[in-house]
Amino acid sequence: MQPAIYILASHRRGTLYVGVTSDLIQRIWQHKNDLAQGFTQQYGVHTLVYFEMHAGMSDAIGREKQLKAGSRMKKIALIEEGNPDWHDLYPGLL
Template sequence: MKNPCVYIMASRRHGTLYVGVTSQLGARVWQHKNGVTQGFTSQYRVHQLVWYEQHETMASAILREKQLKAGSRQRKIDLIEALNPQWLDLYERMLG
């Protein structure tokens, strides 16, 4: 099942952040956690899903991703802390 999502991964609380978009959040986060794809998240050990937002369409998810990437780091931190003040890894919760 495809569910367009925008998500933020972190290396740790207030650590390195990565903003992405996908139609299969569980599979994509698994790839980040297991270093399947070489790149930013594997290089900087960005493995915790700390925020995500579901969208009706991939077009709206991509637009939101662009807004987040263009925004400040503090804006991203504010989004994370509004949903997830403890900066818990939401991956397990999302699956279950």
């Protein structure tokens, strides 16, 4: 397992969610199947639009905090830099 941070979106430029996990594939599967109760389930935030792998969990948590503290526009710019069409990146992980 490798720690990762990720951004989910409800749709292009829609509601965003930033998270951290030690198992990206499993965690995104949980979000997509509404097994992660809370914000993502309530607002239909299921599309993986950005992720970063990290060497250690402390690095991933630090990056998650940095992203959460940043503006919405910075998150959108980060997504669009690598995924301009807001494709769901989850299938590429499998």
